[in-house]
Amino acid sequence: MKKTGIRDVAKASGVSISTVSRAFTRPDLVSEKTRRKILKTADSLDFNISRSATALKSGQTYRVALLMNEEITSWFNTQVFAGIDSVMHKAGYDVDLFEHIDTAKNRSDFFTTLPVRCNVDAVFVASFAVDPHEAKRLRRIHVPIVGINTPTTANSDASISIDDEQGMYVATRHLIELGRHNLAYACSDPVTSINSSIDARTTGFVRACREAATTRDLDWRIVSVPRGKAFADSALEALLTLEDFPDGICCQIDMMAIPLMIKLAGRGHTCPRDYSLVGFDDSPYADTVNLTTMRQDPYLMGMKAASKALSLINGHAPDHAHETVTPELILRGSDAPRETTDAIQTDARPTQANIITG
């Protein structure tokens, strides 16, 4: 059984294929009556315009690539993807995912093979640096590059990035202003091959500490642990090993802060009673555990990146090609001034519920 094609519809509605085509893509050029008949016939024949043919004819691919370090399943990457997809999908584009452009091998595979060339209308790069040589290679395929949290603005046509350095600076300042004077920064070892934007957070921490240390007593240290499933446990042990347990901890990401908060409590260090804790991301469960954190909105960043890409594809320069957003300090319950010793309050709200008893 052959699939219905545009000419079947044309025949069945007694018009030419040009008219059928127009009925779908330029409704205004077809008389109301004809158009209605065509649409009805098409529907009953289960016909739809072929995207491949349209794409081929148009010279566009209606496809974009999203390059990510690590997996899509991390909170940040999922949000970015969902944000991009929400606008690109609506605009008629598919988004092709390329994960793990992080190891030297995958990276070189990708950039020498360049599977995307001639097959995408734009490429998004999330959370890592494209090196100039790679950028040039990408650029040669005449496709706009838009960066999301790329460490530099240099190798893309547009970008949107969170100010990681400043964000962690603010978080650290917050702890310092609370009177904390023995700080630790818990983070994962940087991936040397990738220059992830997240590493700028360390710089922010260090800057705040150095600055404060000039005018008052301040101890601080960086606790950097190997990546991997047990990274939070590693940090936990490392912190417990310190001769003086810190009275303030900044975490590179909430996924570090949350396990730390929970497990430190099990080891006798309760926050904010014994120390103040601040995270970064405002990712899932940050509110549940009442974590004070720097909020960023990667979904929105994805959407904005997609808009920029769309502009670029259509030949206009985007309004703000390179945009920086500032994360916001969300004050919850994991931080407290030096004196306070309150336990964390979980916020309880009124509720409605069905109770079914057996």
Place this chain on the structure above:
Amino acid sequence: MKKTGIRDVAKASGVSISTVSRAFTRPDLVSEKTRRKILKTADSLDFNISRSATALKSGQTYRVALLMNEEITSWFNTQVFAGIDSVMHKAGYDVDLFEHIDTAKNRSDFFTTLPVRCNVDAVFVASFAVDPHEAKRLRRIHVPIVGINTPTTANSDASISIDDEQGMYVATRHLIELGRHNLAYACSDPVTSINSSIDARTTGFVRACREAATTRDLDWRIVSVPRGKAFADSALEALLTLEDFPDGICCQIDMMAIPLMIKLAGRGHTCPRDYSLVGFDDSPYADTVNLTTMRQDPYLMGMKAASKALSLINGHAPDHAHETVTPELILRGSDAPRETTDAIQTDARPTQANIITG
């Protein structure tokens, strides 16, 4: 500046376009030498085969659709998507996401518009029931349908589902065997328009309770709360409202269990001292909070669903068209026999870490 096409490459390497084409797609049909020259030329010209043209020619679309209730950003949906994408992407397919096929409106928009018809080679349906009428409509477009956690097997050509009913039955039995006799099941109100597979878990809980209640004293109840951001808080309040606080709580999902565990502790109910708790999913932080839970692996389910789809697309029936997987009880620390009153132990492992002091 015109884009390089297959004929530029043909000309530049002194062969015909057929040969160029074959060099890419049927390397074995081209002499080693010729092929190498072509590939080199193509590379230097930044040429690549056009997927749109290939698709058009082949009659396939090299695109599949993934229909989801709710957002892709939930843990389950992300995992499924990532699993599907990992195999489909490798096989040369794009996956198109259609989120929120859950409200009556979105649903009818989708199924009357059917934006996918003629434009995908397969459709995946995740976590909700396609009704027979919709299935027929989908089927008419001659595209295999593969279900993931669909409540029934009837409206798909292949499927892979977790046994939600049995899973929750096992979880509940576990609590009963521990000697718990006052059980609560915490869940979200079902979405009436959607018949999500997750609702079968309730049935499993009820079955275990009814069964046990015939031979011994057992109180049980279902605490069902409205969906939405505050669902765990609603459940919390509802539980605290009960005249006798339960000594065993089953949660529909870990995202219910985890906040409950944390917030109940803040309200004086510590698990497993005061009650036993079991979740469902083994999603992020379940291990961190030491939650006993039923594990499922949606990433793997996605991969398997994708393999089935690939078989179907290529005309072979998949090995097991309809597959059911059984979730696995992961014993951690949130459950205990009636007597025990130990506090939760977080597991601490040895570690290596760099300590950098400022």
Place this chain on the structure above:
DNA sequence: TTGAAAGCGCTACCAG
């Protein structure tokens, strides 16, 4: 407002 026809870039059949 509609129709005829060229051609997007590729693949596959058929010849050589």
Place this chain on the structure above:
DNA sequence: CTGGTAGCGCTTTCAA
């Protein structure tokens, strides 16, 4: 092993 060529389904210009 290689080349010529028809045609996949659509859009678009040009004519009517």
